[in-house]
Amino acid sequence: MILQHYLGGRWLDGTGAATALLDPVTGDELATVAGGGLDLAAALDHARRVGGPALKAMTYAERGALLKAVAEVLTANRDRYNDLSLQNSGATAVDCAFDVDGGIGTLRYFAGLGKGLGDTRHLVEPDMERLGRDESFQTLHVWAPYGGVAIHINAFNFPSWGLWGKVAVALLSGMPVLAKPAAATALLSHAMVKDVIEAGVLPDGALSLLCAGGRELMDLVRPQDVVSFTGSADTARRLRANATVIAAGVPFNIEADSLNAAVLGPDAGPETEEFAAFVKEVLKEMTVKAGQKCTAIRRILVPADRLDAVQEALTAKVVVGDPRQEGVRMGPLVNRAQVQAAEEGLARLTQDARVVFQSDVPRGGAGCFFPATLLRCDDPDGAEAVHAHEVFGPVATLMPYRDAHHAFALVARGEGSLVTSVFTADADFAARASVALAAVNGRVAVVDGSVAKANPGHGVVMPQCLHGGPGRAGGGEEMGGRRALRFYHQRCAIQGSVAHLTRLKETGASFTG
Ligand code: NAP
Numbered sequence: 001m002i003l004q005h006y007l008g009g010r011w012l013d014g015t016g017a018a019t020a021l022l023d024p025v026t027g028d029e030l031a032t033v034a035g036g037g038l039d040l041a042a043a044l045d046h047a048r049r050v051g052g053p054a055l056k057a058m059t060y061a062e063r064g065a066l067l068k069a070v071a072e073v074l075t076a077n078r079d080r081y082n083d084l085s086l087q088n089s090g091a092t093a094v095d096c097a098f099d100v101d102g103g104i105g106t107l108r109y110f111a112g113l114g115k116g117l118g119d120t121r122h123l124v125e126p127d128m129e130r131l132g133r134d135e136s137f138q139t140l141h142v143w144a145p146y147g148g149v150a151i152h153i154n155a156f157n158f159p160s161w162g163l164w165g166k167v168a169v170a171l172l173s174g175m176p177v178l179a180k181p182a183a184a185t186a187l188l189s190h191a192m193v194k195d196v197i198e199a200g201v202l203p204d205g206a207l208s209l210l211c212a213g214g215r216e217l218m219d220l221v222r223p224q225d226v227v228s229f230t231g232s233a234d235t236a237r238r239l240r241a242n243a244t245v246i247a248a249g250v251p252f253n254i255e256a257d258s259l260n261a262a263v264l265g266p267d268a269g270p271e272t273e274e275f276a277a278f279v280k281e282v283l284k285e286m287t288v289k290a291g292q293k294c295t296a297i298r299r300i301l302v303p304a305d306r307l308d309a310v311q312e313a314l315t316a317k318v319v320v321g322d323p324r325q326e327g328v329r330m331g332p333l334v335n336r337a338q339v340q341a342a343e344e345g346l347a348r349l350t351q352d353a354r355v356v357f358q359s360d361v362p363r364g365g366a367g368c369f370f371p372a373t374l375l376r377c378d379d380p381d382g383a384e385a386v387h388a389h390e391v392f393g394p395v396a397t398l399m400p401y402r403d404a405h406h407a408f409a410l411v412a413r414g415e416g417s418l419v420t421s422v423f424t425a426d427a428d429f430a431a432r433a434s435v436a437l438a439a440v441n442g443r444v445a446v447v448d449g450s451v452a453k454a455n456p457g458h459g460v461v462m463p464q465c466l467h468g469g470p471g472r473a474g475g476g477e478e479m480g481g482r483r484a485l486r487f488y489h490q491r492c493a494i495q496g497s498v499a500h501l502t503r504l505k506e507t508g509a510s511f512t513g
Helices: 040-056 060-076 078-089 093-117 161-173 183-199 233-240 243-248 273-291 304-314 336-349 404-412 427-438 481-488 498-507
Strands: 005-007 010-012 015-022 029-036 137-145 150-153 177-180 207-209 226-230 252-255 260-264 297-303 354-358 373-376 395-401 417-423 441-447 466-469 476-479 489-497
Touching (some): 005 040, 005 183, 040 177, 060 093, 060 161, 060 183, 078 093, 093 161, 093 183, 093 481, 137 481, 150 161, 161 183, 161 481, 226 233, 260 273, 260 404, 273 304, 273 417, 297 304, 297 404, 304 354, 304 373, 304 395, 336 395, 395 404, 404 427, 417 427
Parallel strands (some): 150 177, 150 226, 260 297, 260 417
Antiparallel strands (some): 005 010, 417 466, 441 466, 466 476
């Protein structure tokens, strides 16, 4: 099978060097894709000229209905997508729920949000402000969608959620999208977009798909476009530094590497519900998607006197293998290159920490398996790599802290993370942790025994919550309910008569994002 691209309203073959899409369990080739010889300037132009106006002619509620229609097409084909996810990513049923169901659920969430915004085409902040003594002339801040195209570049680990999470918000905002999934796992993104296009639920030009290549994309951006990137910090740095990107001044969102943490509260002894919830969560985070999750827990911070107890509790049997087999809990990494990167990364971490547990993995054959690996770092203050190098696999490092201040300082050594979870029943510690950790995280989950079951999970990005993080995590913001719309809209201070501003207020959707 050769994957095609959907550009300028047509399915097209690429030329040049092809990437092979493989089954990471068997090594079988599933498809190939080549990204050369494509007129991307024309594709972007089609999206701007045809897709943009069609979307902007609709109201938020109508665009919300588009998202609902897309979600319905995808829901009808969900089993096939799970199968593709198994084939191309080695996904277990739980992994599929994160990616396939996560993508569909996010579309449905933003469909509902669009309905709530009603028959409006712009957003307005709630308050007018006077500009001088004369109250008749005031200002009101209005948000209007950009006139260009949203270019979405995604990482290999979420070919569904990564795609639809971004697409949902851009389309709801009225911006057409050119989506670029990572080539190695584009099979699922391709199948989903093909079904949506064939169902005819989106206006022409609203959604384009580039499955590989795109190295010239950043040279083609124009003012009024936006770029949203998820992937490694190295690639992010290169793309954001592109001269055309800088000259055009386009909004550029980055979701990159992250050394997320979980903190066991000073109060949480081995017999507490918080201790049990903490251990369960860390084990889950290490194994779901074989640790190939941007939000996965990489650093496990526990009071020094509980280091041994936590280590013992985390030394659990994990069945790694082919997800097609009964009882397998963790699948492979996505390809050989990722196995090599994880091996190299693990070697770096062992400069600071020692391996205290590794699960068995099937040996021999073509499978890209990597063992669930727990490291222990007894001197986290003197360590460097465990706070700075993200191993994108089932690898996490246990480390002790002395007191609350020390715990917060260690979390901050990650230099900006997507998420930290804190397990405590101590209300004072919970409050201190929330504020101290908020500056260095995009999300902080505080869990005590009463909410352990209600907590969707450290690694789950709920569309209501902001996803992104400062510093190393890229400094980006996605999701977060209505806040997600900000990225695709320009805020403008409208000055005028109170009558004029009142009219704008009455015809727009109230927005405090
Ligand atoms: P990557 O190598 O940086 O690739 C990311 C995307 O960028 C792919 O679609 C890739 O395309 C594309 N790309 C690479 N160079 C490009 C260029 N010059 N012009 C245009 N596009 C280009 O990252 P990855 O290996 O896929 O993902 C793993 C990393 O992503 C991890 O470090 C992880 O932390 C991070 N991640 C972060 C989040 C988050 O939300 N913060 C989520 C998931 C992953 P090709 O595939 O065609 O090369």
